[in-house]
Amino acid sequence: MIVNPAVIALVGGSAAGGALLLVAAAHGVAVLRGWDLGSGSQRQLELERRTYLVSTLLGFTLAFELLSLFLFVFTADALAPQFTGAMCAAGSLQASPYGYPVLLLKLLDAVLAGLWLILDHADKQGYDYPLIRVKYAALLLLAPPALVEAGLQAAYFAGLRPEVITSCCGSLFGEGGRGLGADLASLPPALAGGGLAAVLLLALGSALVFLRTGRGALATGLLSAAALPVALAAVVGVISPYVYELPTHHCPFCLLQREYHHLGYPLYAALLLGSVAGAGVALLAPFRATPSLAEAVPALQRRLARLALAGLGVFGALSAFVVLASGLRM
């Protein structure tokens, strides 16, 4: 068990975030059960008021999830010297079976909360709460992963034993290892890089087509969403070695460190923004037919498509720059 300020902050923060989501979900259930826009009853008024609370709570949850994602990686990174053989976050996450699941759940939570907020924003554009049921049903899907994540995170920190021998990032993402990390690392650079370039170009192209013609919302969304895992795989498989100028070093966390100019932050932030905004384009597509949203949704979709273009474009440009400017040639 490790107790340090960052761990206390993470466990406390996740508990607070989980509590916010539970409150939001409880209100969501009440809205789902009693919603009747035609009624002018006191109860309906009360429910309409609650929708403000739920949106606000979800906004905070998203912000906390994003921050806690970064704090989690920082903390894992800072804990690395306490484990034999661990040199960065990759090693400390491996020190307990819960490490990587917590990280993936945090990422999932941040993506889901972002998509929910897009839905919420669209809903507020219509005068008659057109998406209220969709929105609150989706809210119920959001709570379980966040609660599981809070629990697993506590289990992760409670289960850490500073003497445990863990693999350092050199072996975990090294080509001889086993597990997901090693599989990604042993992807041929041409395949990983080519796949990334293809998905990014397709996603950017379909977003451009969507902006021009208004068609291809679904393709934009799917491609942007696909860009997230493909890009993460490419970061491990091909971009990291170019950054470190070391063909055997594939760690996706060392990118966040000072030695590499904190390159990871703009890289990951742009990717997350682009993917979530792009996926939002497809998410909103079914609601173009809703009468009260006939004008608002297309406008919103266009804004999201522009954000996706910007996010994925910045990610692509940064990656290309890193590979070209690197002293490494593979």
Next chain:
Amino acid sequence: MTARAWLERQRALLDFTLASLGRRPGKNLALLLVYALVVFALASTLLFTAALRREAALVLRGAPDVVVQRLVAGRHDPIPAAEVARLASIRGVSAATGRRWGYYFDRGSRANLTVQVPPAWWGGDGEVVVGEGVARARRAAPGEDFPMLAASGHFIHLRVREVIPADSALVSSDLVLLSDGDFQRLFGDDPARFTDVALTVPNAREVPMVAEKVVKLIPQARAITRAELQRTYESVFDRRSGLVVALLATAVLAFAVVAWDKAAGLSAEERREIGVLKALGWETSDVLLVKLQEGAVVSLLAFAAGVLAAYAHVFLGSAWLFAAALKGWSTLSPDYRLTPDVSPLELTTLFFLSVVPYTVATVVPAWRAATADPDEVMRS
């Protein structure tokens, strides 16, 4: 809405928020002060331990790769000089050096001094080089007499050759360096034994294997690697700061209750204000936004003030408020300035420990206030 119009709107709302905060200076200043104090206490702890950890890591970088100590009945015992050659013959070890060091309780200053024979002694017999803390405690300047009580019961008279500059005070404050001969005169040491042996292992990957071989070669020995030392320091600092933060958590909770109470207990004037705004056509979301902005402004100011104060406290004032709890137990605590450095880890941790509880405590009251019925509010 265009981006410009949206920005204009946010600006107008922020103007209103600031004016509204300014209308109740007493209440808001009190909250701000308490908030900033909480941030200050937490930030001081975080910055101070992070700085100490960094210093320790820097110091350990110069530590030997492996230190071999002999244990007798579980206690540290001098190691025979013959073992040095055996240790040096281990494959992977490029050099083995016997070291002599010890502790000397100085009755005059009631302090424990670390006495050491440096690897290459640059002074002569009868001379000492002392740390800045020792010079301060004994009021010793270069050229002056430096008597020490030897194991034989007689004083030996040494002369201060130089005082180690304060730059490295964190490690050298209580240090006394002298020649091998003086060390033996002082402690009555057996010349055929060393306190411990430092091994140089050029390839870091071989260190665990070398440590294993050392234990095989000399069964009563223990081999301490640099990584183990570093790990121990890390966990000591982590645990100490964790304990302090756990104690401060009660303060954070109390603060959250205060914030909740302040946010929930709207004055009659504030209620009337919200009622008027709504009667004028403000939407619930606008009022909610203003309330949240109020919270954000207070948080931002308190966070900035708290962090700045903590920065000054730790890096300019050497953390005099918390040093006793976090530093150690030495009498000759060095006078040192920590290297200023703030990392995203500390700032994010701090944010989670202060702003998140505040936000969680105030969001429901803010919503309550924003959704209040204008008609009801005006009448009450």
